[in-house]
Amino acid sequence: MRLQFRRGLLIEAKPLPPAFLNRKSHGEWAVFEDLKPEGKRWVLETLFPDDQWNREEVRHVVRWPELESVWLMASLYTGHGQNYDKLERVNPKNPEKLKAGDLWLIPQNLLSPELGGSGTLPIHLQPEDELDDDAKIAAYRGLLTFDEDKEGKFAAYRLRKGEALYSSVVLRYTDRVDAKEVNAFADQIAKRSGIDDVRSIQPGTLIKIPANALSAPFQPDGTLALKEDREMREEVRQTKRVDAGPKLGGLRIVLDAGHGGIDRGAAANGIWESDFVYDICCRVKRLLEEETDAEVSSTIRYPGIGFKFRDDIPAPTKAAEILTTPPFANDGESPNAVSVHLRWVLANDLFSSFLRKGDAQKSLFISFHADSLHPSARGTMVYVPGASFVPSSFSLGANRGAGVKEMKKGSHVTFSSKEKLQAEARSRLFGEALVKALKQSKILVHPNRAIRNVIHRDGKNFIPAVIRYNQARTKVLLEVANLTNEDDAANLRDSGFRQRYAEAVVKGIRAYFKK
Numbered sequence: 001m002r003l004q005f006r007r008g009l010l011i012e013a014k015p016l017p018p019a020f021l022n023r024k025s026h027g028e029w030a031v032f033e034d035l036k037p038e039g040k041r042w043v044l045e046t047l048f049p050d051d052q053w054n055r056e057e058v059r060h061v062v063r064w065p066e067l068e069s070v071w072l073m074a075s076l077y078t079g080h081g082q083n084y085d086k087l088e089r090v091n092p093k094n095p096e097k098l099k100a101g102d103l104w105l106i107p108q109n110l111l112s113p114e115l116g117g118s119g120t121l122p123i124h125l126q127p128e129d130e131l132d133d134d135a136k137i138a139a140y141r142g143l144l145t146f147d148e149d150k151e152g153k154f155a156a157y158r159l160r161k162g163e164a165l166y167s168s169v170v171l172r173y174t175d176r177v178d179a180k181e182v183n184a185f186a187d188q189i190a191k192r193s194g195i196d197d198v199r200s201i202q203p204g205t206l207i208k209i210p211a212n213a214l215s216a217p218f219q220p221d222g223t224l225a226l227k228e229d230r231e232m233r234e235e236v237r238q239t240k241r242v243d244a245g246p247k248l249g250g251l252r253i254v255l256d257a258g259h260g261g262i263d264r265g266a267a268a269n270g271i272w273e274s275d276f277v278y279d280i281c282c283r284v285k286r287l288l289e290e291e292t293d294a295e296v297s298s299t300i301r302y303p304g305i306g307f308k309f310r311d312d313i314p315a316p317t318k319a320a321e322i323l324t325t326p327p328f329a330n331d332g333e334s335p336n337a338v339s340v341h342l343r344w345v346l347a348n349d350l351f352s353s354f355l356r357k358g359d360a361q362k363s364l365f366i367s368f369h370a371d372s373l374h375p376s377a378r379g380t381m382v383y384v385p386g387a388s389f390v391p392s393s394f395s396l397g398a399n400r401g402a403g404v405k406e407m408k409k410g411s412h413v414t415f416s417s418k419e420k421l422q423a424e425a426r427s428r429l430f431g432e433a434l435v436k437a438l439k440q441s442k443i444l445v446h447p448n449r450a451i452r453n454v455i456h457r458d459g460k461n462f463i464p465a466v467i468r469y470n471q472a473r474t475k476v477l478l479e480v481a482n483l484t485n486e487d488d489a490a491n492l493r494d495s496g497f498r499q500r501y502a503e504a505v506v507k508g509i510r511a512y513f514k515k
């Protein structure tokens, strides 16, 4: 083994058991990253024989002070050099200049998942991970049993190896996604289940999920929510596909990029939401215009940039306008809610004559966003308009419409029960086509239920206004990636990823409009 100053670790590949290597190593030496999880653990134990691997932590003893650094330690044990500051926080008394024999604690929650930590959600870990939405929901439901104690009804779940309470229970079985709420609810469930330390739950531990917090498809038998969910899934199966041919002729598509201007949206890991999702939106627009006969509009434009897409996005773009008549500048002089509402008002105006004269089923609306969830969550989430969260009618008050011309045709909406049901079913079908296209392009989608029809926040259930009041027959809001996750953020920063993403979206549109 060869530890390189500030570079990392090389392992002589020849004497290494082949089962420890992920790829065929061409040279004499393999890099640490290319090892399988068992191989990494083996190498670390061999290189640092004084380390103690306990259930809660690794007690690392510095052995090669001239070569080791906190950064290297972080990259070997946690999977990311950037975690060095977290290691320093856990070991506040240790000097940054390492000495032989120094003891560094690496808690289990910082360890890379391959080494048994819960810092990052392992991908493709469970047998149901690759199933389609219906089969996956059935598989998840099959893992629950229902019971009652003095605190009321609950669903019992036994945590499997590699699963964590916040992702495999709260994110999967409830409609909470907000990082703080997910953590708070995980603590609440832990308490009810008699678990003292959320960070070290043994596989097999019984988890009690309060029945009233379960998402509709996981509700106990006999509940209205479960009945409605099953009806919806039946509606999805009954929904006939609409064919638009290879050139997508006759499609009316409206694209929207969330936030913009004064409103940067979510921000984490050195990037922010608005510019990056706008760039993806512009790429989708360009691909559709160049390769198809679909009629495409955007709700938003950055005046200084136009619809040009960019390789580098160095700083937030200051100006953005909603393309109403007159354009509405997202400059903060009016409340942000105006900008959100004007997007669906504008989309409805753009769709209005098409819905009367064209084939209404060929109307499609996509809004691009990125979220900031628990840092362990990764990948795309697709929101569809849950039928029970769409009102039968709604009018936007004139005072909230900034006097734009589109208010006349776009601000008043009505939806019959049948329309609500069909819109959710169509949007779900589209969501599935998208998820499939993204996976084929090796782009991550959220492993725990990527398609959702409601958000639970601050005790309320809702779907975003931009799809709630939208009159397109198919409408989704895409959370492209989780900015709080380092790897997701790095993807969004990469223009190659954004291009691949846009191509996958177009692939998904083609697959959906095909019989």
Ligand SMILES: [Zn+2]
Pocket: 258, 259, 265, 266, 273, 369, 370
């Ligand atoms: Zn957003």
